[in-house]
Structure formats: C-alpha cells, structure tokens
Amino acid sequence: MPQMIIDNKTIEFKSGQTIIQAALENGFDVPHFCWHPGLSVAGNCRMCLCDVGMPRMNPDKTPALDEQGKQIYNFLPKLQIACATPAADGMFVRLNDKKVESAQESVMEFLLINHPLDCPICDEAGQCKLQEYGYKHSKGESRFIETKNHKDKRRPLGPNVLFDGERCISCSRCIRYANEEAQQPVLTFVNRGDHNTIETFPGQEFDSPYSMNVIEICPVGALTSQDFRFKARVWDMSFNETICTGCARGCNINAGVRDNEILRLEPRVNMEVNQYWMCDHGRLNQYKFVNTNRVQQAMIRENGTLLDADWSVAYTRSAEILKHYQAHEIMFFGSARATNEDNFALVELARHIGSPNIDFVRYHDEAFGDAKLRHSDRTPNAKGAETLGVKPGNGGVSADSFVHAVQAGKIKAVVIIEDDIAGLSSAHAQALASLECVIVQASNMTATAQAAHVLLASATYAELEGTYTNFQERVQHVEPAVVSKENASRMGLKMSRLDKFGAENDRWTNGEKRDCRMHWRNLTGIANALGAGWSYKKSADVFSALADKYEVFSGMDYALLDERRGILFGKAHEEYVPVFEYSSHDLKPQS
Amino acid sequence: MRSPAGKETQKDRMGFWERIYLPEIAKGMATTFKQMFEPAVTREYPEERFAPTGSYRGRPVLVLEEDGERCVACGLCSRVCPALAIQVQAGETLERDKERYPEKFEINMLRCIFCGFCEEVCPEEAIVMSKDYEMVFQNREEAILGKEKLLTPVAQLQDRLEYLRTHQYYEPK
Ligand code: SF4
Ligand code: SF4
Ligand code: SF4
Ligand code: SF4
Ligand code: FES
Numbered sequence: 158m159p160q161m162i163i164d165n166k167t168i169e170f171k172s173g174q175t176i177i178q179a180a181l182e183n184g185f186d187v188p189h190f191c192w193h194p195g196l197s198v199a200g201n202c203r204m205c206l207c208d209v210g211m212p213r214m215n216p217d218k219t220p221a222l223d224e225q226g227k228q229i230y231n232f233l234p235k236l237q238i239a240c241a242t243p244a245a246d247g248m249f250v251r252l253n254d255k256k257v258e259s260a261q262e263s264v265m266e267f268l269l270i271n272h273p274l275d276c277p278i279c280d281e282a283g284q285c286k287l288q289e290y291g292y293k294h295s296k297g298e299s300r301f302i303e304t305k306n307h308k309d310k311r312r313p314l315g316p317n318v319l320f321d322g323e324r325c326i327s328c329s330r331c332i333r334y335a336n337e338e339a340q341q342p343v344l345t346f347v348n349r350g351d352h353n354t355i356e357t358f359p360g361q362e363f364d365s366p367y368s369m370n371v372i373e374i375c376p377v378g379a380l381t382s383q384d385f386r387f388k389a390r391v392w393d394m395s396f397n398e399t400i401c402t403g404c405a406r407g408c409n410i411n412a413g414v415r416d417n418e419i420l421r422l423e424p425r426v427n428m429e430v431n432q433y434w435m436c437d438h439g440r441l442n443q444y445k446f447v448n449t450n451r452v453q454q455a456m457i458r459e460n461g462t463l464l465d466a467d468w469s470v471a472y473t474r475s476a477e478i479l480k481h482y483q484a485h486e487i488m489f490f491g492s493a494r495a496t497n498e499d500n501f502a503l504v505e506l507a508r509h510i511g512s513p514n515i516d517f518v519r520y521h522d523e524a525f526g527d528a529k530l531r532h533s534d535r536t537p538n539a540k541g542a543e544t545l546g547v548k549p550g551n552g553g554v555s556a557d558s559f560v561h562a563v564q565a566g567k568i569k570a571v572v573i574i575e576d577d578i579a580g581l582s583s584a585h586a587q588a589l590a591s592l593e594c595v596i597v598q599a600s601n602m603t604a605t606a607q608a609a610h611v612l613l614a615s616a617t618y619a620e621l622e623g624t625y626t627n628f629q630e631r632v633q634h635v636e637p638a639v640v641s642k643e644n645a646s647r648m649g650l651k652m653s654r655l656d657k658f659g660a661e662n663d664r665w666t667n668g669e670k671r672d673c674r675m676h677w678r679n680l681t682g683i684a685n686a687l688g689a690g691w692s693y694k695k696s697a698d699v700f701s702a703l704a705d706k707y708e709v710f711s712g713m714d715y716a717l718l719d720e721r722r723g724i725l726f727g728k729a730h731e732e733y734v735p736v737f738e739y740s741s742h743d744l745k746p747q748s
Numbered sequence: 749m750r751s752p753a754g755k756e757t758q759k760d761r762m763g764f765w766e767r768i769y770l771p772e773i774a775k776g777m778a779t780t781f782k783q784m785f786e787p788a789v790t791r792e793y794p795e796e797r798f799a800p801t802g803s804y805r806g807r808p809v810l811v812l813e814e815d816g817e818r819c820v821a822c823g824l825c826s827r828v829c830p831a832l833a834i835q836v837q838a839g840e841t842l843e844r845d846k847e848r849y850p851e852k853f854e855i856n857m858l859r860c861i862f863c864g865f866c867e868e869v870c871p872e873e874a875i876v877m878s879k880d881y882e883m884v885f886q887n888r889e890e891a892i893l894g895k896e897k898l899l900t901p902v903a904q905l906q907d908r909l910e911y912l913r914t915h916q917y918y919e920p921k
Contacts, residue, residue: 277822277871278848311847387838387848390823658832662888664854665835 159246164253176239176250177205182737185252188261188290190376191328192240194739195433196337202268202328204290206236206260208251236260258294265295271306271351273323281378283391286742287326306351314344314355315363317383317437318371322354325379331355331371338434338529339365355379367529369441370434373423374741384441385421389413391744395653397638398425400625402494402618403439404525405534407627409722410435412444412619412638415653417668419444419619419639426738427722430631433739436531444619447639450601452614454672463612468674468682475572475611476686478594482570484511488554488562491517491547492575493536496623497632497710498699499574499676500542506572506680509689513550514568516559517542518576532628537618541626544709544726563588570594572683574676575615579604596683598676614673616641621675622696624718630726632710634718642672798881802911805864805877807893808855809900811909817899818874821850825866825875833859834866853898857883857891867912876908 158169163180170179178194180187190202210230213221221229230249236257239250251257268287276282291297308322327346332355336342343361346353357363363371372380394413401408401422408431413421422444424435455471456463466474479487489507491500500517507515519539526533549555554562559578562568571578571592579586580603589595589608597609600617618625620641626632637644640652649657659666677699681691693699697715704710712729721733758767765771791798800806811818821838839851866875878900885891902909 277824278820278846387821387840390827392827393823655832663832663835663856663859664892 159244161244161246161248161250163250170244174244176207176209176237176242176244176248179244180239180250180252181739187239187252188294189240190286190326191330193330193333193374193433193741196330196333196374198241199329199333200238200241202326203238203264204261204294205239206257206264207239208254208257209233209237209242210249210251211245212247212249261290261294262296265290266299266301268326269295269299270301271323272326273305275324279321279324279378280381280386280391281324281375284742284744285378286376289742308354313362313383314357314380315365315368317369317441318363319381319383319386320355321379321381324377325355326377327353327355328376330374330376331380334371334374335363335365335368338370339363339367341365341368366436366438366527366531367434369437370424374433376742382421388420389415393653393655394420395651395656396423396744397651398636399619399638400537400633400635401435401439401443402537402625403436403443403535405532405536405539405628406431406530407537407625407631407633408435408439408530409633410439410443414639415655415668416665417639417652417656417670418448426740428736428738430627430629430633430723431530433741434530436529438525438531446601447617447619451671452599452602452606452612452673454614456609456612456614458610458612463607463609468613471611471613472679472682472686475596475613475683478596478610479510479570479572479683479687482594485514486567486569487512487514488559488568488571489515490556490571490573490576490578491515491542493517493519493534493539493542495542495575495676496538496621496625496635496696497541497545497703498623498696499680500538500545500547501703501706502677502680502684502693502699503572503574504546505691506684506689509684509687513553514562515547515553516549516556517547518556518578518581534628537627538625540628540630541624541632544626544707545703560584560588563591568592570596572596573605574598574680575600577603577605579608598679600673613679614671615679616643616673616675620644620671620673622715623675623677624700624715626726627723630709631723632713632718632726633723634715640670641674642670643674643678645670800879800881802907803915804879804881805862807857807878807880807883808860808862808864808866808875808898809878809880809905810853810895810898811874811876811905812899812901816844817849817895818872819850819853819870820846820848820872820874821853822848822871824869824871828865828869829860830863830865831859831861833857833861850895853895855893855898857885857893858888873909873912876905876912878905878908 159172160167160169163185168183177187177192187205189205191199210232213229213231215221223229310321310323312320314320332344335344343357343363344355347356348354369382372382394415396411396413399410399412401410409425409427410422411425412419422440424431424433426433455466455468457466457471457474489503491503520535521533522535523533525531525535554568579589586604595609596611597606598613598615599606600615606612618635619638622636624632624634637648640648656666681693684691704713709726713724718724821836823836826834826836833856835854836850837852838848840847841849864877867877
C-alpha cells in the first residue's frame with residue numbers, strides 16, 4: 158500500500174483516495190464543511206486547506222537529503238484543499254501548523270461575516286459544525302462592524318424541510334444531495350456574492366421521499382425539520398441507537414429521546430444497509446406509535462370488559478383457557494414485525510402444545526418500494542419469521558385460510574403476537590369476534606387488542622432487546638431506546654440528562670414508563686404456566702438457544718452483531734474487515 | 749497530646765480550669781450581658797421589611813416587555829441551572845418577529861438555589877433575579893411557578909437591569 162506522512166506520522170492509504178479520506182480513516186481531524194463521502198466533491202468551502210509537500214529529488218533521481226540525512230520536501234506555494242487533492246505516495250501533509258491555522262481562521266471569519274449567530278434559537282446548536290469550528294479554529298472575533306445581510310428565515314423547500322437563508326454557508330451539500338442521491342435536481346444557487354442563496358426551481362418543490370436527509374448533512378442550521386422544529390434542544394435528548402421497523406431494509410437510526418418520549422429519528426451510518434440515509438416515511442412515522450395509544454398493562458376480559466390484571470394471573474389465565482382446547486384447534490400468529498427471539502419463542506410454544514397451525518401475515522406494498530432504500534415488504538423481520546419456521550406444519554391452518562377455518566369451526570382459539578389481525582379485513586374482525594379465546598400481545602390499542610380475552614402489553618422496537626433480519630438476510634441487534642418497567646434497570650446511562658437526574662416530583666420527568674414486556678417473555682410466562690419449564694431470563698438466552706438450533710444463526714451473539722453492525726445469515730464465522738464510518742456532525746461533547 | 753492507648757481523653761484536651769467549667773460559664777454570661785446594651789440587628793418582620801438593592805438575588809423572574817416576553821426559549825438557563833430547576837418548552841409563532849417563544853416556562857422554587865447562573869447565561873437578558881424573597885408554598889405543586897407567575901413588567905425590574913449593566917460578571921476583552 159502507498160504511504161504518506163501526515164503531521165509527522167506515516168500512514169498507509171488506498172490508492173485513489175484523497176487526502177481527507179486518508180486522514181479521516183487514520184483518525185486525524187480535518188475541519189471541513191462541503192465534503193461528504195456520500196456526495197461528489199465540490200471543494201467550495203475552503204475549510205479543509207492543508208500544506209502539501211512532495212519529496213525533493215536530485216537530478217539523478219535519488220531523494221534529496223539534508224545534512225542530517227532527512228528527506229527534503231518541496232511544499233506547494235499555496236495551501237491545497239484536502240478534499241480534492243489526491244493522496245500520493247511519499248506525500249507530506251501538514252494539517253496543523255501556523256499557516257494552516259491562519260487560513261482556517263480566515264475562512265471562519267469570512268463565513269461568519271453575514272452569519273446571524275442565532276444559535277439560541279437554532280435547532281442545530283449543539284451539533285453545528287460552524288459552532289464547533291468557531292471554538293476550535295477561529296479567533297472568536299470579527300473585524301466586521303457593518304450591518305449583516307438579511308435573507309429569508311423561514312422558506313419551505315418542500316413539505317418537510319424549511320430553509321433559513323441567513324444561516325446557509327453555501328456549501329452546496331444539499332444541492333448535490335438532491336441531484337445525486339435524492340435524484341430530484343430541483344435545488345440551485347441563485348444570485349452572487351453575499352446575496353447568494355438557495356432556491357427551488359420555479360413551480361417545483363423538494364418533496365422527494367428522501368428529502369429530509371439534507372437536514373443532517375447541512376453542516377449548519379439552515380435546513381430544519383418542519384416536523385421537529387423547536388421540540389427540544391439537542392443536549393436535552395439522548396440519542397439511542399435503534400433500527401427503523403418501517404420496512405424490510407431496517408435502516409440503522411438514532412432515536413432522540415427526552416422525558417421518555419421519542420422526539421425525532423435520524424439516520425445512523427451503516428454502509429451495508431442504509432449508508433448515511435433513511436427515508437422520510439420512516440423518519441416521520443416510526444416514532445409516533447411508540448409514544449401514543451399504547452396498551453398499558455396486562456388485562457383480562459371479565460364480563461365483556463377488559464380489566465387490569467397482574468402479569469402472573471394473566472399468564473395462568475391464558476394457560477387455563479388454552480388447556481380447554483385441543484392442540485389442532487389453536488392457531489398461532491407470529492409476526493414479521495416481531496423480533497427473531499419472539500417468533501422463535503412462539504414456534505417453540507406451538508411445538509410444545511403440538512399445534513401445526515402457525516403462520517404470519519405479510520404486508521407487501523409494491524408502491525412503497527423503490528430502488529434506493531425503501532422495500533416493498535413493509536415489515537422488519539419477514540425473513541426471520543420465515544427462517545425460524547413460522548409457517549403451517551402438516552395440515553396446519555395458514556394465515557390465508559384462517560377466516561375459513563374459524564367459520565368451519567376448525568379453529569377455536571388464537572394466540573396473536575404484535576399484528577393487527579382484526580385490522581386486515583372485516584371478515585378477519587368477525588372471525589376474531591366469534592372466537593371464545595383470543596390471546597393477544599400487542600403494543601398498541603388496535604382493533605385486535607380490543608377484541609382480546611387476555612391482552613398482554615408488549616414492548617415496541619424502542620423498548621425491547623432483540624434482533625431483526627432484514628431482506629438482505631442481515632441480522633441486526635436492537636437495544637432499548639426508551640425506558641419501560643421491564644428494561645428500567647439497564648437504561649440509566651442511556652437516558653437524557655433531564656431524565657437521568659429528575660426526581661419523582663419533577664414535572665419534566667414524568668414521562669410514562671410503560672409496563673410492557675417483550676413477546677418472548679410473555680410467551681415464556683404462558684409456556685411455563687403450561688408446564689414447559691423454560692428458563693429464559695433475558696433476550697440473549699433466547700437468542701443463544703435460537704443460534705444453537707438454526708444453522709444460519711450459528712456463531713452469532715449480541716456482542717458480535719454490534720461489533721460488525723449486523724451479520725448476514727451464515728457469515729458469522731467469516732473474517733470481518735471493519736469499514737470506516739463517517740459521521741458528519743454529532744452532539745458535542747459526546748456523552 | 750495522646751494517651752498511650754492512642755485515644756485522646758478529656759484530660760488531654762482541657763486544662764484544670766476548663767475542666768471545672770465555672771470560669772467558662774461566667775465568661776459566657778459576661779458576653780450575653782454585654783449584648784443587651786448593643787444596638788439590635790434583627791427586624792420585626794413582617795411589620796418591618798428588608799428592602800434589597802439591585803444587587804440582591806431573589807426569586808428569578810422573566811422580563812415582560814410591552815410586546816411580550818423577551819425570552820426566546822433557547823433553554824440555556826435550563827442547561828446551566830445546577831439544580832435543574834428550570835424547564836422550558838419552545839414553541840413557534842408567526843405573529844412576532846422572534847419566531848421562537850416559550851410555550852411553557854417553569855421554575856421549581858424548591859430546587860432553585862438562587863445562584864443567578866440563569867441570569868448570567870441568558871443571551872436576551874430575559875431572566876433576572878428579582879428582589880422577591882418572600883416565598884411561601886403550601887405544597888410542592890405550588891412551588892413550581894409557571895409563566896403567569898414569572899412574567900414581570902420590565903418597569904419593575906429597573907434596579908436589577910441597571911445593576912447588571914454596571915456590574916458585568918464577564919468583561920469581554
Ligand atoms: S447554524 Fe450553527 S452557528 Fe449558525 S446559528 Fe445555527 S447553531 Fe449557530
Ligand atoms: S442549506 Fe446547508 S447544505 Fe445547503 S448550501 Fe446551505 S449550508 Fe450547505
Ligand atoms: S427505508 Fe424502510 S427501514 Fe429505512 S427509514 Fe424508510 S421505512 Fe425505515
Ligand atoms: S436563557 Fe433566557 S432566552 Fe434562553 S430560555 Fe432562558 S430565559 Fe429564555
Ligand atoms: S471540505 Fe474541502 S473545500 Fe469544503
């Protein structure tokens with residue numbers, strides 16, 4: 158591999174890389190605004206200037222050495238931009254010296270001439286690149302006493318993105334994103350000099366299904382989210398890693414949580430799954446159901462109404478009712494929205510009871526899928542449910558024949574995890590209503606939950622620990638992002654500052670801590686009430702049982718899944734080369 | 749001095765006259781007697797009240813201008829508050845020039861330690877320490893003051909604002 162020297166440290170790089178790529182991959186900090194690894198190189202912000210030298214050669218092509226025998230370098234007369242200068246073998250780069258520092262200072266002073274400095278009301282504050290570099294690479298003083306330019310402060314570029322002209326530093330990341338990634342080239346610069354600003358072409362708006370990614374890549378607070386605007390300061394939220402369950406892609410995301418409520422979702426880099434992006438649909442919808450319309454606790458129907466019950470009572474009751482029926486009269490609905498662990502536990506329970514009637518419902522929507530991220534399978538774990546054998550056994554009733562089987566009196570009891578079966582069609586709703594035993598584990602108060610005889614509150618993706626298998630057959634690990642009674646003991650450090658230090662009687666920390674449990678835990682409760690003697694205590698126990706049993710999962714465990722950012726079926730034993738993950742700007746200082 | 753066992757005994761600590769107490773009691777009585785003829789420093793509250801000057805750090809309040817509150821709900825006071833007494837929820841308005849305002853602003857006076865950091869950090873001079881030191885609450889809920897109790901017309905805060913202008917905590921170089 159070719160070698161170069163950055164700040165007196167010799168590093169290796171891949172040929173074809175630019176200086177900034179080589180430097181970032183080797184842990185150097187190169188200030189930059191306009192460069193983004195997912196976009197073309199524009200080289201217009203000049204923040205990444207560095208001093209570049211090449212080894213001097215004697216006329217006879219031998220290296221020129223000084224008296225001490227050290228290589229002499231010829232430095233280029235002007236500073237070069239690290240983002241557009243290819244790294245070369247033997248190159249010497251200075252990222253930190255007087256000349257570079259003074260260039261950075263000048264660029265910062267220039268960018269701040271017309272910047273409004275409205276950090277107090279700017280949603281970006283706390284994770285803004287301009288703020289960060291203002292501390293690190295600028296004198297913190299301006300020589301400009303003239304009045305600042307005024308521009309539009311609240312212009313919608315599309316339905317979800319608002320543009321603040323005064324904060325824009327004209328880096329063109331958003332324009333390049335719209336052209337190259339969103340494939341909707343509607344943004345452009347207009348006017349010149351300090352009147353330069355961004356506009357959409359007349360009569361067009363930036364409404365691509367991926368438009369909101371510009372909010373993250375904008376290095377400043379010029380592009381803000383219509384949905385999130387002013388909901389919280391970034392330092393008041395904890396950003397907890399999780400996975401979007403909006404479709405079979407399983408984009409890696411962070412959930413911004415304050416007061417135990419998810420306030421926003423944003424993409425987290427995973428080069429194999431979603432790279433740097435996520436879709437607007439996921440971003441706008443995948444947190445709302447976590448916050449609202451939840452099933453609050455275990456409930457049992459007495460004389461027609463659902464009443465609160467103890468968990469252990471609900472488990473025993475479920476087992477008692479199930480015992481009234483023959484195994485082949487009971488139907489089990491797994492779910493492509495539940496984790497591998499949950500579906501595994503359900504399959505085991507059906508096996509324990511001896512019922513062949515097990516299946517799950519598929520949610521396909523061709524109109525949703527596209528060639529970028531969105532997948533026509535609208536569930537996060539159909540692959541997992543399939544692989545773990547959530548399908549009818551010999552002569553078993555399938556999801557499609559369920560209504561018919563109920564009408565024919567073949568099915569008399571049903572156990573449902575997660576899915577809203579009654580919401581599928583009125584025939585399904587009627588079928589459920591006609592049954593005497595409907596055991597439902599649901600996170601939200603759906604029609605199915607309301608039809609239950611025993612209702613067990615279940616954790617959403619944001620409260621559980623488990624794994625999902627996306628359409629690529631990549632198994633990905635999720636950990637809880639919000640606190641529930643079940644996971645409270647492990648969440649301490651992951652909570653936001655306010656949640657961590659609030660007391661019971663503080664109004665700002667009374668966000669609900671729901672009494673919901675993971676499906677596999679509920680299923681274990683029922684199975685044990687039926688005398689199965691399962692000993693699962695935590696998700697990892699279920700996962701290791703599952704990994705022992707199914708070849709494709711063998712060798713996987715949660716730590717390994719985290720380290721490799723997800724593992725493809727059957728690839729746990731293969732060698733793994735870590736990939737560099739660029740993140741444009743994060744909350745500073747990182748907690 | 750320590751006794752051989754390593755324990756300090758009363759005998760080690762005190763001399764003979766101290767150990768018999770009586771001279772010490774007499775000294776104490778003499779001090780008390782002398783105080784009876786000194787001028788009194790206590791006040792007959794509530795008939796007689798203390799009128800603080802601008803430098804006094806009483807209950808923090810929000811400054812109310814003619815066209816509404818100064819606060820832009822930046823949350824810096826809430827961030828800096830060492831006692832986590834302040835909660836701010838920002839909202840957006842299209843009516844005023846300042847697009848951001850506090851939809852909710854609450855100070856929990858049971859938490860507040862009157863340090864004045866919120867006043868110091870505020871970029872809008874929107875929260876200041878008032879002269880109010882009379883805080884009586886019947887229960888915890890009552891001690892959480894909302895916007896309606898916090899907003900104070902700017903005219904009533906002139907002393908403090910004047911004090912802040914003349915005594916900046918931080919002098920920019
Ligand atoms: S873009 Fe950055 S520097 Fe500008 S106002 Fe927003 S936070 Fe402050
Ligand atoms: S809006 Fe943001 S991303 Fe777009 S040019 Fe301005 S600063 Fe760059
Ligand atoms: S593409 Fe799918 S997984 Fe990714 S954010 Fe959108 S809905 Fe979620
Ligand atoms: S620091 Fe000032 S402007 Fe900001 S929220 Fe507090 S009172 Fe309002
Ligand atoms: S990052 Fe190199 S010029 Fe902007």
